[in-house]
Amino acid sequence: AQSVTQPDIHITVSEGASLELRCNYSYGATPYLFWYVQSPGQGLQLLLKYFSGDTLVQGIKGFEAEFKRSQSSFNLRKPSVHWSDAAEYFCAVGERADYKLSFGAGTTVTVRA
Amino acid sequence: NAGVTQTPKFQVLKTGQSMTLQCAQDMNHNSMYWYRQDPGMGLRLIYYSASEGTTDKGEVPNGYNVSRLNKREFSLRLESAAPSQTSVYFCASSGRDYPLGNEQFFGPGTRLTVL
Numbered sequence: 126a127q128s129v130t131q132p133d134i135h136i137t138v139s140e141g142a143s144l145e146l147r148c149n150y151s152y153g154a155t156p157y158l159f160w161y162v163q164s165p166g167q168g169l170q171l172l173l174k175y176f177s178g179d180t181l182v183q184g185i186k187g188f189e190a191e192f193k194r195s196q197s198s199f200n201l202r203k204p205s206v207h208w209s210d211a212a213e214y215f216c217a218v219g220e221r222a223d224y225k226l227s228f229g230a231g232t233t234v235t236v237r238a
Numbered sequence: 239n240a241g242v243t244q245t246p247k248f249q250v251l252k253t254g255q256s257m258t259l260q261c262a263q264d265m266n267h268n269s270m271y272w273y274r275q276d277p278g279m280g281l282r283l284i285y286y287s288a289s290e291g292t293t294d295k296g297e298v299p300n301g302y303n304v305s306r307l308n309k310r311e312f313s314l315r316l317e318s319a320a321p322s323q324t325s326v327y328f329c330a331s332s333g334r335d336y337p338l339g340n341e342q343f344f345g346p347g348t349r350l351t352v353l
Contacts, residue, residue, distance in 0.1 A: 129280075134278070157340045159340070159341070161344075167346065167347075168242075168328060168344040168345055168346045168347050169281075169328070169330075169344040170344075171341060171342075171343075174341060215280060215281065219340035220340075221340075224269050224286075224288060224332055224340055225271070225283060225286060225296070226283075226340060226342060228273075228280040228281040228282075229280055230278055230279055230280040231278075231280050
């Protein structure tokens with residue numbers, strides 16, 4: 126069964142600084158990979174997804190993520206963080222034959238002025 | 239186009255009471271899911287329905303039942319609520335056309351407290 130690890134429970138970053146959130150997965154074949162964002166009191170919104178092809182994927186709100194098969198990682202990045210990026214971020218992995226997703230525990234991002 | 243809707247938004251129950259959480263989607267998706275979210279544990283799958291007429295257990299099904307009423311609606315029932323079921327519950331749906339089948343769309347959640 127696949128599993129997802131987000132090593133960082135909480136990250137604090139200054140507004141305008143860069144952000145990188147780590148995600149590692151355990152899965153035998155090529156997985157489907159997702160990053161979701163959850164603002165306080167809200168549901169989850171999809172930021173970006175990887176199915177195949179180019180390993181660098183662009184998402185909404187200026188986020189991007191890179192799939193590295195050799196490291197079983199799918200890290201999320203943003204060059205310059207805005208105060209509105211304060212939220213909880215979830216990495217998720219799925220497989221083609223099964224439409225379920227496994228989620229990481231989440232990383233909470235705090236943005237300081 | 240409302241996407242995924244959930245009712246109620248908030249609920250407080252006493253131990254032993256029952257209730258049903260409602261979920262509906264208007265995207266003509268085949269698959270629907272119920273998750274619970276607890277601090278530090280991410281989202282855990284309770285039950286899912288791959289298509290109308292089928293339901294299957296997820297990671298944490300104990301204490302819950304589900305009904306796929308039709309293609310649009312998927313309800314979650316707590317027969318005898320326990321304090322351990324205090325959580326935020328999310329419903330999600332997904333289409334099944336490759337390669338987008340895994341992309342799930344989420345409702346706003348139901349915050350449930352069991353006293």
